[in-house]
Amino acid sequence: MKKISEITRNVVQIAVIGIFLFATVPLFAAGLVKQSIDTTDAMATLENFDRGFYTPQVLHLKPSGGKPIEKPYGKLLHLRAEISEFSSNAWLSIDTTGGKRDTVRGVSQDLTEDALNVLQQTFDNIRDFGGRVIVRICYDPWYNGRSNVTPAHEWVLKHVKQLAPVLSKNTDVIVALEMGMHGAYGEMHSDTSITYDRVAEAVNLMLRNTPPELKILTRTGNYSAKVLGFDNWGVDFHIDGEKFAEIAKAKGDTMYRVGMFNDGYLGTQYDYGTWGADCKTSICREEGVAWLEKYSINTPYGGEALTTASGYEVINTPEFLAYEGFRTHTSYLNIQWNNNLIDSWKKTPFKQKDFDYDPARVDSLSGFKYINDHLGYRFVLRESWITDTVGADGIFKAKLRIQNVGFGNLTRKMNVSLYVHGSRQEGMLDTLAIITYEVPLSDSVDFMKVHSRKIEIKGADTLMTFDGNNEILIEAEMPKYKDWNGWPLDAFLRVCYGTEMYDCIHFANDPSLVRMGYGGIYIGSFVVDESVTSSAIPRALQPRNIQKQNAPFVQRERNSVIVRDGEKRYKLNGAKVLKK
Numbered sequence: 001m002k003k004i005s006e007i008t009r010n011v012v013q014i015a016v017i018g019i020f021l022f023a024t025v026p027l028f029a030a031g032l033v034k035q036s037i038d039t040t041d042a043m044a045t046l047e048n049f050d051r052g053f054y055t056p057q058v059l060h061l062k063p064s065g066g067k068p069i070e071k072p073y074g075k076l077l078h079l080r081a082e083i084s085e086f087s088s089n090a091w092l093s094i095d096t097t098g099g100k101r102d103t104v105r106g107v108s109q110d111l112t113e114d115a116l117n118v119l120q121q122t123f124d125n126i127r128d129f130g131g132r133v134i135v136r137i138c139y140d141p142w143y144n145g146r147s148n149v150t151p152a153h154e155w156v157l158k159h160v161k162q163l164a165p166v167l168s169k170n171t172d173v174i175v176a177l178e179m180g181m182h183g184a185y186g187e188m189h190s191d192t193s194i195t196y197d198r199v200a201e202a203v204n205l206m207l208r209n210t211p212p213e214l215k216i217l218t219r220t221g222n223y224s225a226k227v228l229g230f231d232n233w234g235v236d237f238h239i240d241g242e243k244f245a246e247i248a249k250a251k252g253d254t255m256y257r258v259g260m261f262n263d264g265y266l267g268t269q270y271d272y273g274t275w276g277a278d279c280k281t282s283i284c285r286e287e288g289v290a291w292l293e294k295y296s297i298n299t300p301y302g303g304e305a306l307t308t309a310s311g312y313e314v315i316n317t318p319e320f321l322a323y324e325g326f327r328t329h330t331s332y333l334n335i336q337w338n339n340n341l342i343d344s345w346k347k348t349p350f351k352q353k354d355f356d357y358d359p360a361r362v363d364s365l366s367g368f369k370y371i372n373d374h375l376g377y378r379f380v381l382r383e384s385w386i387t388d389t390v391g392a393d394g395i396f397k398a399k400l401r402i403q404n405v406g407f408g409n410l411t412r413k414m415n416v417s418l419y420v421h422g423s424r425q426e427g428m429l430d431t432l433a434i435i436t437y438e439v440p441l442s443d444s445v446d447f448m449k450v451h452s453r454k455i456e457i458k459g460a461d462t463l464m465t466f467d468g469n470n471e472i473l474i475e476a477e478m479p480k481y482k483d484w485n486g487w488p489l490d491a492f493l494r495v496c497y498g499t500e501m502y503d504c505i506h507f508a509n510d511p512s513l514v515r516m517g518y519g520g521i522y523i524g525s526f527v528v529d530e531s532v533t534s535s536a537i538p539r540a541l542q543p544r545n546i547q548k549q550n551a552p553f554v555q556r557e558r559n560s561v562i563v564r565d566g567e568k569r570y571k572l573n574g575a576k577v578l579k580k
Contacts, residue, residue, distance in 0.1 A: 035386060041378075082137070087106045349366060356405075374405070397475050422434070
């Protein structure tokens, strides 16, 4: 029986330089050794719960508080908190005692401390569960779709100010706030009191009273345009126009904080009224998609995908999402609605090829699995070059190529670090000695910039101008422990929001590389040799032209888009191009 003595050292303050680039840097790469590791996408469904299919759950808040959600239905929860008892326009039930049929309504009043405490306890329970939450708050009793439930506008504004501190306190678990507050289901319709001005005033009040980390979504592009200061959005809401540039400059970072949710997603070419049919008076699909593509690059987008309405164009297919999803950065959908559409996706084979997602590799590759795995971000380590010997100066370098193959990108800032682990046998009793330490990297290593592919429309042609391959350069000063000189140490890259293991991102590589017990992905091994200086250690490096050839790149061929990967060629949809 082996004895295990663990030597654990937590390194908190270490000089670290992190460099994030999209282009190769020859001088930096000199002296690095390419690691022999599996860089394919294992095609597993990942437990990154700030994206994906969500499960809805209703929370009914009362003046007396009510009961918090103790057991969330899923790791990504759509919290439908309703405050109908705080609106005189919301009818709760029919009182039939003594033969009466009296309507029981809520009472417009301040949100009570008990009600806010129940909301806070629900967030605490979601956090303890290791989950994340998309929040929507409205006055529709139990989310039954009742009309004209919104209270007088002054009460909506009061409730926004009272909710803001609780929401601000819980941005670590809140993926986004779907700004309900108006109409049936909190979807800003079916209420005669709703106006664009009132919605904009409420949303801007929430923006001013919550931190920038909280992304706020409205129900349609028209509402978001009004929030941002557009009045004539049919004319002015074009991202290349002068008026748009003027407003974007004035709004600054708020332009990237305000997005939208879409509960009519893909049901028609207009998404059931989400996009306009008259582009002179409303925001049409292409204008809205172009806006989301640029300004929601790190903002959640999603909602409920629907079956096709009779007589309308069918666009609710995995193949359509495999195109537009990358432009809108689609990151979340309802797993329960529309259930008929979800079931059809599960029964429909995915016929295209999208990098590793190849029907030729997996017979049972369904449209649902393709969508499920590509919602939000999906990081694949494609190449790793690292220092194989750290000398007396303690300098460790790495050059990583990470491809984001998901529809979207990270929507929150993450902490990035190197986690080092080593073990060896020692002593007469065959004791296993272990060393672990963590080196935090600087803010310049920002995974919010590990972007997914970029697709542009050029007339009738679709052009992929970026395939999602990002290069990250790391330089860090490692601690030196003389008793570990010459022993191999494994390096892992950690990308985490908090301190718990479930706060760390799962990469899509083979599970043997993604060791979540260490909270990261294996990028290679090195040894420490204090008899030399790291920068003076000569090592072989592949010729630069060979390395360039091994990285997929995009070229145009007869008005088509071709992705080259060595001698292999693929169309934009991933289909392999046969040699002539």
